[in-house]
Amino acid sequence: MAEKKTTSYPKEKINILFLENISDKAVNHFKESGYSNVKKLGGALSEEELIKAVKDVHLLGIRSKTQITENVLKAATKLQAIGCFCIGVNQVDLKSARKHGVAVFNAPYSNTRSVAELVMGASVMLIRKIVDKNKAAHEGTWMKDAKGSYELRGKTLGIIGYGNIGSQVSVLAEAFGMKVIFYDVVTKLPLGNAVAKKTLKDVVSQADVITLHVPETAQTKNLINKSVLKHFKKGAILLNYARGEVVDLDALAKALEDGTVGGAGIDVYPWEPEKNGDTFTTPLQNLSNVILTPHIGGSTEEAQQNIGEDVSNKLFQYLEMGGTTGSHTVPSLSLPPQEGTHRILHIHNNVPGVLSEINTQLSNHKINILSQYLKTNDEIGYVVLDVDKKLSAQAFQLLKEVKETIKVRMLY
Incomplete structure (x- = not known):
């Protein structure tokens, strides 16, 4: 308990x-x-x-x-x-x-681990063309063929976005014997033998497998588009387990059809159904060597x-x-408990004079502040006050009247 x-x-x-x-x-x-x-x-x-x-x-x-x-x-x-x-x-x-x-x-x-493991699993399936062989076997056709199937060992993995997930994929990929290169808009310390590249083009033109791990922002929308796909190493594999808007799916479908891209694993989409069982469509359906999953990267x-x-x-x-x-x-605060007090939380617009008014109001009514914490961001301020138990109800009412107050809560 x-x-x-x-x-x-x-x-x-x-x-x-x-x-x-x-x-x-x-x-x-x-x-x-x-x-x-x-x-x-x-x-x-x-x-x-x-x-x-x-x-x-x-x-x-x-x-x-x-x-x-x-x-x-x-x-x-x-x-x-x-x-x-x-x-x-x-x-x-x-x-x-x-x-x-x-x-x-x-x-x-x-x-992060769940996504990273799925990225590596999809990489194996796609580079070995297991998707097509599995489909053929289910349809009753025997496709025992080594042509176009490769090991991950010795291949180059390109990671776009070297954050929490991208860096963990990097470690797992090296354990497979892969070379790792990556690109991030922020300078990141490489793990293991990974090598940072200066541009997105540097990564996609050299990698056998490209995996995306970037947030969805105005800058990343259609990050992988028609012009970027032209720089892909012929037959490379693309994985997107990040955000749906990052890849132009129509451009990717065309690149898969003409052989510029050799395979794809896609888990996220610009539009996704609201619930299980709803109809789902994407330009990538029924294309060769493509794994489509329903946004399950972290679903373990x-x-x-x-x-x-x-x-x-x-x-x-x-x-x-x-x-x-x-x-x-x-604003982020980590607070120790204060014995023998009542704690009041005060959230306010971050403008000059609020803290001064809080302290003046309490001082004028002879309410002793036993401890006080303040943290602000660009828009709001967060004050935590530990006050005398006997006067906490009065203090609570006074704080509600402070100008620019958004919310006041008596904690204990």
Whole structure:
């Protein structure tokens, strides 16, 4: 059983909603800590459904399908934090979340191994042309042929984006005996014998297998396009287990058909169905030596358990301690407990004079601040105050009246 913290609010009145079949690790974490109102749903919700569902929710857990818009955040008047049980946070309107003082957390490292292993598995399948041989065998045709099938050993892997996943792929590839080259817009320390290249063209023109591990931004949209594909080493394999907008799929389909690209493994798409069983189409269907998977790069039991534990820990720390380590919206603070006090959280617009007004108001009413923490980002400031228990109710009311206040919460 997890240690139960003393809070100033009844835990049974805290409403927690988890969507998209989030791991039971997260559910159990809160239930074992005394939070009884935890609801888990199997799928995503539309904006209209979300607006109704989040009215009285304090903590919301989602994965990649659920879109948190300005309208949803306006309706979620009690919402304290959102946990994205996945790598990215692009499904959340972060600017609006900041404006409403909602902390947003994710798990940027928890499924890196799952993605890295799948990249290496797909590399073996594609370089050996297993996809075509498997299809033929299922159709009753015997295709025992070594022509065009190769080992990974001695081949060159080109990694575009040398972050958490790309660097782990690098280590696994060297264990296969591959040479590793990579390109990243930020200078990165190579692992093992990997070699950094100066341009994207340098990588794609030299690599036998190219794997993408970049975020979805305006700069990476259609990063792999018609002009870039022309520089590919003839017959090279392309893998995209990153983001759907990174590859121009029509251009890739043409390159596969004319033999410029020898094979592809694609897990993410510009458009993806809302739920299992929905119709799905892509220009890459029915092409030779292509592996298509339904956005499952991080979908392993181990990864989902790790993500469930990681994000639920962050949500729990924010709810019970005010800690915001890993938040994308509220400035990051890691706070020790303070005995014999009540803790108040104050989120405000980051403009000059707010902290001064907080201290002046409390000082004028002879309220002693036993400890104080402040952290800001470009848009908001986050103040945590530990005050005398006897005067905490008065302090709470005074802080609500401070100009530029977004949200105030009595923690314990």
